[in-house]
Amino acid sequence: MLRVEGLYTEYPNEKGEIVRAAQDVTFTVPEGKLFTLLGPSGCGKTTTLRSIAGLEKPRAGEIAVNERIVYSSSKRVFVAPNRRGFGMVFQSYAIWPHMTVFENAAFPLQVGEKRRSRQEIRDKVMRVLTAVQLDHLADREATKLSGGQQQRLALARALVMEPQLLLLDEPLSNLDAKLREKMRFELKRLQRDLRITTIYVTHDQSEALALSHEIAVMNEGRIIQIGSPRDIYERPASAFVADFVGSTNFLDGDVLGPDGGDGRYRVRTEIGEVSVHAPEALRAHEKVLVSVRPEDVELTEAKPANGVNVWEATVDQKVFLGEVVDFQVKLGARALLSRQHPSLRTPIGHAIYVQLNPEKCVALRAA
Amino acid sequence: MQTDVLHKGTAFGAPAAPDDRPRFEWAWIVIGACVLVTMYLALIPLGFLIWQSFFTPQTAEKAAQFTFSNYSEAYGSSETWRLFRNSLIYALGTSTFSFVVGTGLAWMNERTNTPFKTFFFALSLIPLIIPSILFTVAWILLASPKIGIVNLAIKDFLGIDTPLFDIYSMAGMIWIDGLHYSPMAFLLMSANFRSMDPALEESAMMSGANVLQVAWRVTLRLSWPAIFATILILFVRAIESFEVPALVGLPVGIQVFTSSIYQAVHRYPSQVGLASAYAVTLLAITTVGVYFQSRLSSRGSKYATMTGKGFRPRHIDLGRWRWFTASIFIVYFLLIVILPFTVLLWSSFQKFYSVPSWQALHNLTLDPYRFILTYPSLLRSVWNSLLLSVATATVIMLVTSVICWIVVKTKLKGRWILDNIASLPMVFPGLVLGLSIMIFYLNVDVGIYGTMWIMFIAYVTRFMPYGLRYNTTSMLQIHKELEESAAMSGASWATTFRRIILPLLKPGLVAGFIYVMIVSIRELSSSILLYSPGTEVVSIVIWELWENGQYVELSALGVLFILALFVLVMVAQWLGKKFGVKE
Numbered sequence: 001m002l003r004v005e006g007l008y009t010e011y012p013n014e015k016g017e018i019v020r021a022a023q024d025v026t027f028t029v030p031e032g033k034l035f036t037l038l039g040p041s042g043c044g045k046t047t048t049l050r051s052i053a054g055l056e057k058p059r060a061g062e063i064a065v066n067e068r069i070v071y072s073s074s075k076r077v078f079v080a081p082n083r084r085g086f087g088m089v090f091q092s093y094a095i096w097p098h099m100t101v102f103e104n105a106a107f108p109l110q111v112g113e114k115r116r117s118r119q120e121i122r123d124k125v126m127r128v129l130t131a132v133q134l135d136h137l138a139d140r141e142a143t144k145l146s147g148g149q150q151q152r153l154a155l156a157r158a159l160v161m162e163p164q165l166l167l168l169d170e171p172l173s174n175l176d177a178k179l180r181e182k183m184r185f186e187l188k189r190l191q192r193d194l195r196i197t198t199i200y201v202t203h204d205q206s207e208a209l210a211l212s213h214e215i216a217v218m219n220e221g222r223i224i225q226i227g228s229p230r231d232i233y234e235r236p237a238s239a240f241v242a243d244f245v246g247s248t249n250f251l252d253g254d255v256l257g258p259d260g261g262d263g264r265y266r267v268r269t270e271i272g273e274v275s276v277h278a279p280e281a282l283r284a285h286e287k288v289l290v291s292v293r294p295e296d297v298e299l300t301e302a303k304p305a306n307g308v309n310v311w312e313a314t315v316d317q318k319v320f321l322g323e324v325v326d327f328q329v330k331l332g333a334r335a336l337l338s339r340q341h342p343s344l345r346t347p348i349g350h351a352i353y354v355q356l357n358p359e360k361c362v363a364l365r366a367a
Numbered sequence: 368m369q370t371d372v373l374h375k376g377t378a379f380g381a382p383a384a385p386d387d388r389p390r391f392e393w394a395w396i397v398i399g400a401c402v403l404v405t406m407y408l409a410l411i412p413l414g415f416l417i418w419q420s421f422f423t424p425q426t427a428e429k430a431a432q433f434t435f436s437n438y439s440e441a442y443g444s445s446e447t448w449r450l451f452r453n454s455l456i457y458a459l460g461t462s463t464f465s466f467v468v469g470t471g472l473a474w475m476n477e478r479t480n481t482p483f484k485t486f487f488f489a490l491s492l493i494p495l496i497i498p499s500i501l502f503t504v505a506w507i508l509l510a511s512p513k514i515g516i517v518n519l520a521i522k523d524f525l526g527i528d529t530p531l532f533d534i535y536s537m538a539g540m541i542w543i544d545g546l547h548y549s550p551m552a553f554l555l556m557s558a559n560f561r562s563m564d565p566a567l568e569e570s571a572m573m574s575g576a577n578v579l580q581v582a583w584r585v586t587l588r589l590s591w592p593a594i595f596a597t598i599l600i601l602f603v604r605a606i607e608s609f610e611v612p613a614l615v616g617l618p619v620g621i622q623v624f625t626s627s628i629y630q631a632v633h634r635y636p637s638q639v640g641l642a643s644a645y646a647v648t649l650l651a652i653t654t655v656g657v658y659f660q661s662r663l664s665s666r667g668s669k670y671a672t673m674t675g676k677g678f679r680p681r682h683i684d685l686g687r688w689r690w691f692t693a694s695i696f697i698v699y700f701l702l703i704v705i706l707p708f709t710v711l712l713w714s715s716f717q718k719f720y721s722v723p724s725w726q727a728l729h730n731l732t733l734d735p736y737r738f739i740l741t742y743p744s745l746l747r748s749v750w751n752s753l754l755l756s757v758a759t760a761t762v763i764m765l766v767t768s769v770i771c772w773i774v775v776k777t778k779l780k781g782r783w784i785l786d787n788i789a790s791l792p793m794v795f796p797g798l799v800l801g802l803s804i805m806i807f808y809l810n811v812d813v814g815i816y817g818t819m820w821i822m823f824i825a826y827v828t829r830f831m832p833y834g835l836r837y838n839t840t841s842m843l844q845i846h847k848e849l850e851e852s853a854a855m856s857g858a859s860w861a862t863t864f865r866r867i868i869l870p871l872l873k874p875g876l877v878a879g880f881i882y883v884m885i886v887s888i889r890e891l892s893s894s895i896l897l898y899s900p901g902t903e904v905v906s907i908v909i910w911e912l913w914e915n916g917q918y919v920e921l922s923a924l925g926v927l928f929i930l931a932l933f934v935l936v937m938v939a940q941w942l943g944k945k946f947g948v949k950e
Contacts, residue, residue, distance in 0.1 A: 108856035
């Protein structure tokens, strides 16, 4: 398992100003789990990963893997990256162009402290190349591989020394969309089968949701929320998370009061009174932001029978995307985005009914 | 993926008990040694040169004393101001002439549809391997008023008495050196034209500008930094050039800084202090030039033209004029390669130097070659040249690879200082470097004065910046993650450097090695103050033959030298292609 505690990093940029890359980053990853650091570029997720790798030296904090401390500012420990024994896949894959596929994968075994026989290296390399289905290309020059093959070779190289921790820095971002989805499945199965503790860095929220046991959403150097993919998506703890993970509609509002119980409240917004769910207790007259995902904005041509959170609106715009249709509907001056099955074919300018499920309207305390 | 072949279902690796105590890294020894060597080489000679310029010569009876007399002597006389003026006229003339020629050719080559231009491009690189001293000698044989072949031929043809050209003049000096540096201008300006995004010119055209407006308001403005940088580097090269001023200027009393430094050292008693005072002045001029040149080059990145991408720009259709531009190339090639080489070849088959005629044609002989091949110091000098150039190139490329790794890949504070120190020898004219190294090792006796070691030190110092350039270009292309992934694989710094960095650096290493080797073999101006009997190099033997007036023997050696260099370049390029990193 991995434990990161109170990690602070900063470095001077080209202008000499101090950039605070990671601020009080704390999390633990249980043995065998895949943990994702998700956030926009410059949020400090890569810096955090590189600090775990040892490629960057934090200013303060502690990092330990299976209770072996690899960095600690208070104990003055810094283990060099080549002595940590972690596997890492880089964004560019960093496949060495002057070596063959086999030589690339064998490198970690050749340079390590432990002396290994030629035969042992050969066995281990071929086993890991078989696992990523590159065994038939072992003698090929690494530069002759396709993007997906290079990605798998990078993975093989990271796994060959049987690391206790696998670090993945946006490993799928250089692949085209089709291949990316395929590799997503393969990566997930490999990680689950090997039960290797893995840290995954990405800015792609769908990748994070698809792969992770747990996600940490980061912004401006800080972790904003840690939770399971479902938590993060359905119960975002802040406007930033709601906005960054998936797309959402935001409604400004004032809390009127509790609505029954169970975390239900009534909120006055620009489209009228809305019944919402809040993850934390709210008081009356508090300013909140209500987040509703487009797929939770129900549209019907007939008026719904039981009417909580129902309004009449007009269809303003439609965007056909194949498996779904994005509707933009107007409630007075206010526009809402709704994602619908293509079978709904209401023409532009026609009236339509909007219904919001109170459970899916998340009220967040305004910052 | 078939994960069952890996140990399925178990967590990876049992937690071992690694030894996490900080350990000694060999990296620091290697890095430290390279940094110290660089600083020693670049800073020591400069310091001693300046020190010496304020002292009287140390003799057995009298210790060195502090004095301003070197400077007062140097600047008190009107002689010096003439020297200053001559140097400036010479350098400005040479740089302007070579710039105009080189830029014209570069434009024709990059922007027009002149026929056979790729062929011309390859040919225009040949002059770079002809050593300056041989080029100078060849042009003396061509255009000297008494024995110059061109002069005599024109005299016969027109029936006039006075020679048409006098190479022993300021114009003659500018002509020779300007021609000799024009390939450099050609290369630099070609690179500029090639790296300019044609879309910049095309969008000007789409905005309604005509050809002239495009050329004036876009092409020229974008090229400004490159133009200034090129002129500056040519100016610096010209003001520090030694061969032409010594061979052409000195006989008729046209003195510039370099030839005066040489004379001050070789006078009896030698006036090292005075030479140092001149040298410091020359150094100040070249420093200013190189400083502004590097400022311009680094600012060049601000202009969008230098993206490093290879563009394939449109070519202007010259119509019938393209045969005219082709003939310009032919004339240029005649002047810069064919004529000089032919005149050397001709005179190398003569018993005594004579002008081509039927009479002379009957007297062809191999005697000069026999003489040269049995020349007592020839074999030794060839061996010395080879040994020095290979050793210099090897040491430079290895040391600068570490230096540029520090500069490019680390975040160490003050690494830019290291970069500047390693580039510092760029401002040393060869003769000044030779002088300061001579002074240093005369004063600090470590037993290398008069040995090959002192020349080795001079060569390594002088050509270090070029090695650094080649390595840096290559190093910048190595993605940081290639190195980091080696560290993550468990490789130490030394292993990473040996197995990842050096192999990936190979294109730069090989190209730099070839370049440094060739410039070391041609080197004359710093060797001339440092050699002693037994440590002559080939270019020194040529110099000696010239001093002795043995022109035909010199020609024979020159022909062999040029051919050998040509073969060397070909072999080196073939090796480079064969063993370079495959694309």
